[in-house]
Amino acid sequence: MFIEIDATKCMGHGRCYAVAPDLLTDDDEGFVAERGQRWEVPADLLDQAQEAVDACPEGAIAVSSAAPVDA
Numbered sequence: 828m829f830i831e832i833d834a835t836k837c838m839g840h841g842r843c844y845a846v847a848p849d850l851l852t853d854d855d856e857g858f859v860a861e862r863g864q865r866w867e868v869p870a871d872l873l874d875q876a877q878e879a880v881d882a883c884p885e886g887a888i889a890v891s892s893a894a895p896v897d898a
């Protein structure tokens with residue numbers, strides 16, 4: 828499974844890295860540092876990935892089985 832964070836939707840609420848501390852980190856301004864990225868989630872962190880999806884009030888985080896597509 829892959830996780831993707833839409834940089835245009837992230838407003839820096841900080842809920843995602845609070846519930847998924849092993850998967851996501853914060854930057855100096857309180858935004859999730861991995862915004863704008865898409866990467867494969869280790870199997871043991873899938874629960875945290877889904878919690879991050881559910882926690883984000885902006886709907887900025889998505890988890891899917893689709894592999895990254897080069898633009």
Ligand code: SF4
Pocket residue numbers: 832836837838839840841842843844857858859882883884885886887888
């Ligand atoms: S919870 Fe959503 S809006 Fe807040 S930092 Fe995480 S991705 Fe951004």
